[in-house]
Amino acid sequence: MRIxxxxxxxxxxxxxxxxxxxxxxxxxxxxxYSNFGELFSKLNxxxxxxxxxxxxxxNPLNLDGSLSDRSLNTLEFxxxxxNKYQIPVIMEDERYTSVIVNNMLIENNTxxxxxxxxxxxxxxxxxxxxYLDRMEHNGK
Numbered sequence: 001m002r003i004x005x006x007x008x009x010x011x012x013x014x015x016x017x018x019x020x021x022x023x024x025x026x027x028x029x030x031x032x033y034s035n036f037g038e039l040f041s042k043l044n045x046x047x048x049x050x051x052x053x054x055x056x057x058x059n060p061l062n063l064d065g066s067l068s069d070r071s072l073n074t075l076e077f078x079x080x081x082x083n084k085y086q087i088p089v090i091m092e093d094e095r096y097t098s099v100i101v102n103n104m105l106i107e108n109n110t111x112x113x114x115x116x117x118x119x120x121x122x123x124x125x126x127x128x129x130x131y132l133d134r135m136e137h138n139g140k
Contacts, residue, residue, distance in 0.1 A: 005128025014120030025128035058094030
């Protein structure tokens with residue numbers, strides 16, 4: 001069984017996946033989509049290929065911890081995921097993840113075009129890894 005991490009955006013969805021021991025998150029893909037049908041068609045491939053028991057979805061809170069407009073959209077997406085896959089969807093604070101990823105990529109001299117292609121999947125990896133680390137620390 002694995003856990004899938006997601007960084008949800010209006011046109012992209014970053015995907016990461018845990019290993020079977022739920023210790024390590026790995027970046028998988030940034031899905032670019034124009035509608036939910038297209039998005040879920042691609043997501044279905046992961047749910048068919050892997051035994052996914054849980055979804056960790058990044059929650060783009062405001063800096064003060066309150067819900068942002070994007071958080072409200074993400075909560076709607078959470079409901080769609082729960083209805084579609086019938087598994088738990090855990091909301092994980094994603095503040096600063098894109099900034100962290102962009103800074104890492106800039107430090108490694110990654111060109112802007114390349115950064116745009118990988119930032120979402122890497123952000124989802126940070127989101128998922130934070131969740132996995134906390135679960136390990138708390139004894140799952």
